[in-house]
Amino acid sequence: MENKLRYSAPAACFEEALPLGNGSVGAMVYGKWDKEKLSLNHDTLWSVKPRRIARPEAYEAYKKAQKLVPEDKIEDATSLLERDFTADFGQSYLPLGNIYIEAKCGGTAEEYARELDMQKGIATVRYTQNGIRFAREYFVSHPDNCIVVHITSEKPADYVFSADSQLKSASTAFGRCLYLTGECPTSISPLYAMGTVPLTYDGEGIKFAAIGSLASDGTVTSDDTCLTVAQATEITLVICIETSYINFDVLPTKPYYYPCEARVQKMAEKSYTELRARHVADHGELYGRVQLDLGFPENHAMTDERIRAEEKSGDLGLAELLFNFGRYLIIASSREGSEATNLQGIWNEQLYAPWSSNYTVNINTEMNYWPVLMCGLAGLDLPLVELIRKISVTGANAAKDFYRARGFCAHHNVDLWGLATPVGAQRTGCLSYAYWNMSSGWLCRHLWEHYEYTLDKAFLRDTAYPIMKSAAEFYLDVMVKDGEHYIVTPSTSPENSYYHTKTSRVSLARHTAMTQGILTDLFGNISKAASVLGIDDEFVREVRKKLPTFCTYEIGSEGQLLEYDKEFAEVDVHHRHMSHLYGLYPGESITAEGTPELAEACRVTLLRRGDVSTGWSMGWRVCLWAKLGDGDHSLELVKNQLKFKAPDDGRVSFGGGTYPNLFDAHPPFQIDGNFGVCAGIALMLLQCDSGKIRILPALPSDFQNGSVHGLAAKGNVTVDITWQNGKLKSYSLLSPTAQNVTVATPHGETSIRLESNIKFTFTE
Ligand code: FUC
Numbered sequence: 001m002e003n004k005l006r007y008s009a010p011a012a013c014f015e016e017a018l019p020l021g022n023g024s025v026g027a028m029v030y031g032k033w034d035k036e037k038l039s040l041n042h043d044t045l046w047s048v049k050p051r052r053i054a055r056p057e058a059y060e061a062y063k064k065a066q067k068l069v070p071e072d073k074i075e076d077a078t079s080l081l082e083r084d085f086t087a088d089f090g091q092s093y094l095p096l097g098n099i100y101i102e103a104k105c106g107g108t109a110e111e112y113a114r115e116l117d118m119q120k121g122i123a124t125v126r127y128t129q130n131g132i133r134f135a136r137e138y139f140v141s142h143p144d145n146c147i148v149v150h151i152t153s154e155k156p157a158d159y160v161f162s163a164d165s166q167l168k169s170a171s172t173a174f175g176r177c178l179y180l181t182g183e184c185p186t187s188i189s190p191l192y193a194m195g196t197v198p199l200t201y202d203g204e205g206i207k208f209a210a211i212g213s214l215a216s217d218g219t220v221t222s223d224d225t226c227l228t229v230a231q232a233t234e235i236t237l238v239i240c241i242e243t244s245y246i247n248f249d250v251l252p253t254k255p256y257y258y259p260c261e262a263r264v265q266k267m268a269e270k271s272y273t274e275l276r277a278r279h280v281a282d283h284g285e286l287y288g289r290v291q292l293d294l295g296f297p298e299n300h301a302m303t304d305e306r307i308r309a310e311e312k313s314g315d316l317g318l319a320e321l322l323f324n325f326g327r328y329l330i331i332a333s334s335r336e337g338s339e340a341t342n343l344q345g346i347w348n349e350q351l352y353a354p355w356s357s358n359y360t361v362n363i364n365t366e367m368n369y370w371p372v373l374m375c376g377l378a379g380l381d382l383p384l385v386e387l388i389r390k391i392s393v394t395g396a397n398a399a400k401d402f403y404r405a406r407g408f409c410a411h412h413n414v415d416l417w418g419l420a421t422p423v424g425a426q427r428t429g430c431l432s433y434a435y436w437n438m439s440s441g442w443l444c445r446h447l448w449e450h451y452e453y454t455l456d457k458a459f460l461r462d463t464a465y466p467i468m469k470s471a472a473e474f475y476l477d478v479m480v481k482d483g484e485h486y487i488v489t490p491s492t493s494p495e496n497s498y499y500h501t502k503t504s505r506v507s508l509a510r511h512t513a514m515t516q517g518i519l520t521d522l523f524g525n526i527s528k529a530a531s532v533l534g535i536d537d538e539f540v541r542e543v544r545k546k547l548p549t550f551c552t553y554e555i556g557s558e559g560q561l562l563e564y565d566k567e568f569a570e571v572d573v574h575h576r577h578m579s580h581l582y583g584l585y586p587g588e589s590i591t592a593e594g595t596p597e598l599a600e601a602c603r604v605t606l607l608r609r610g611d612v613s614t615g616w617s618m619g620w621r622v623c624l625w626a627k628l629g630d631g632d633h634s635l636e637l638v639k640n641q642l643k644f645k646a647p648d649d650g651r652v653s654f655g656g657g658t659y660p661n662l663f664d665a666h667p668p669f670q671i672d673g674n675f676g677v678c679a680g681i682a683l684m685l686l687q688c689d690s691g692k693i694r695i696l697p698a699l700p701s702d703f704q705n706g707s708v709h710g711l712a713a714k715g716n717v718t719v720d721i722t723w724q725n726g727k728l729k730s731y732s733l734l735s736p737t738a739q740n741v742t743v744a745t746p747h748g749e750t751s752i753r754l755e756s757n758i759k760f761t762f763t764e
Pocket of ligand 1: 343355360364433495576614616666670
């Protein structure tokens with residue numbers, strides 16, 4: 001089983017360093033024996049403070065554009081919306097700072113080994129220097145909310161500990177403690193918009209403290225900026241982080257310094273063994289819920305070398321490793337009470353990160369959460385639920401201010417402060433991404449899915465349904481009748497464009513497959529939720545009346561699913577967004593069984609789009625091919641994604657790939673690709689749609705023998721599967737409640753009665 005990342009040298013850069021985290025606190029470990037670097041993050045460290053963005057001209061512009069589009073005056077509608085409808089960009093997720101550990105002994109390291117043990121959630125470094133064995137362990141504990149570094153050596157050695165930050169900050173040392181305090185800027189410009197203009201601080205930004213406390217058998221002394229440890233054979237460094245962030249709608253004024261100091265003192269009283277045992281138990285329970293064995297012997301070669309060699313070696317154990325890494329990253333970056341994972345999860349070292357390392361909700365944030373429920377990690381999706389709850393509040397202002405509508409809406413970017421208004425800041429060409437009001441609908445799919453997987457009716461009644469209803473109220477207010485359809489118009493298909501005339505590239509259309517697909521999805525799920533909750537009021541009746549009118553799918557001249565209301569010339573036939581296939585995945589309105597013609601149109605679309613794309617796009621394609629039942633094509637995409645990507649300069653390009661530390665490359669690093677491929681591998685083995693549990697729906701022929709334990713099916717069912725010679729051998733289902741389920745295997749369909757907590761096993 002593939003549960004370890006292995007390296008024979010320290011990390012030279014971020015894409016080689018190893019990520020640790022407890023949901024909120026993140027650390028990248030470089031494993032440098034001479035001057036160790038740990039870069040730190042906290043998920044609430046963002047630029048700016050609460051704000052409400054409005055454009056008084058927006059509503060009129062929107063109404064005018066709604067008239068111009070059916071008159072085919074697309075260019076006029078575009079300039080009008082660009083000028084009067086777009087507003088400020090979103091805010092940035094910021095790096096906290098670094099801890100350095102300088103080893104003061106000469107000579108170089110030999111027998112160097114660096115590992116990430118994903119079962120334990122521990123990174124280790126071992127080496128020999130001047131004949132002395134050194135060992136270090138690093139973890140970020142969720143139960144004790146602290147970073148722990150443990151250093152041991154066979155003979156005494158000397159070290160210097162220091163810290164710094166790119167933010168306005170100060171680092172000091174006193175007694176046995178190292179202090180890094182600072183604040184976030186109240187103005188920062190996104191890299192893609194304005195470049196690196198100087199930061200401004202008005203003192204009202206989020207403040208932070210990171211305090212490290214050191215225990216050692218050596219002598220610890222401090223000067224103004226660093227801690228020195230002499231003649232130590234054992235050192236334990238415990239670091240706690242607190243910020244002044246309270247919530248999206250209030251100034252960040254929470255006391256942070258003294259709580260941080262108090263906690264670090266409390267943690268420092270605990271022994272290393274105790275901290276470690278509590279961390280391993282907590283992390284291990286979550287990680288151990290699923291075990292995947294793709295039938296390849298564990299490969300002990302260095303992870304970076306394996307990725308480099310993959311194209312020639314066909315080392316498919318890497319697919320298992322990538323799947324496990326996806327689960328590891330979820331556990332490390334998304335825990336109840338933390339913020340939802342952003343474009344880089346929680347790991348960001350750059351002040352001006354690509355796309356501000358914030359939330360892009362026209363695919364990327366949603367993708368982050370695709371594998372969570374399937375991998376038995378319900379509960380770790382709650383940060384996303386909280387993000388949705390947040391924008392259901394801020395998005396109600398956006399709905400009012402921009403559309404004069406009820407309910408709530410959000411556009412394609414979100415930040416810590418719950419940004420829900422369109423970005424773009426009047427830039428030419430911004431509509432392709434900025435003008436897209438469908439994220440509230442898409443995000444609500446996750447609320448419904450949380451219920452479907454957990455059957456938690458109280459969650460459905462008290463949390464999911466009210467938000468889903470509010471999302472639908474917005475659409476009900478803005479939709480217009482167009483022939484037999486109700487449409488949300490004008491619409492875009494995220495970030496894509498088409499040739500309106502031979503020379504004019506536009507993004508606005510009368511309607512798009514994705515917009516209508518999301519409406520079908522949202523309204524369908526509301527109808528199902530209402531049945532579960534026994535609600536049958538005027539709202540539900542209206543939802544059910546409109547639901548059948550949304551579907552506008554059309555098949556184009558080459559058999560492809562049309563992205564727009566007409567078959568326009570595509571600007572980029574290989575475009576990365578697969579928006580029009582939303583109904584196939586993550587939606588469920590298109591299935592090979594239920595809508596074979598549309599499924600075939602999706603297949604043609606996927607073939608036309610091709611395989612190679614950005615990392616996340618390939619992750620989506622892994623899922624889409626799996627949903628079409630084509631495990632081999634799905635695996636081809638995994639292989640494409642596994643191509644070695646050398647660490648780069650962080651600039652945006654295309655082509656995907658995997659960095660030495662297994663982080664997915666857009667490029668640059670973007671974490672959604674890791675989660676997309678993890679979900680895709682799960683979908684090869686288990687799918688749930690149309691009320692069926694599908695066992696081995698898309699097993700690739702390269703996966704001849706194997707097993708998976710602990711995947712989750714909808715209905716709170718835990719599933720184990722084994723296969724041999726490419727064929728299903730056995731499966732078992734376990735449900736805490738008695739229920740009837742329909743199981744579809746490659747051999748046919750059957751109805752099964754599950755008794756409460758009694759494992760049902762079927763062997764071929
Ligand atoms: C969407 C994608 C880009 C990138 C960005 C963060 O806008 O189209 O490729 O992933 O999000």
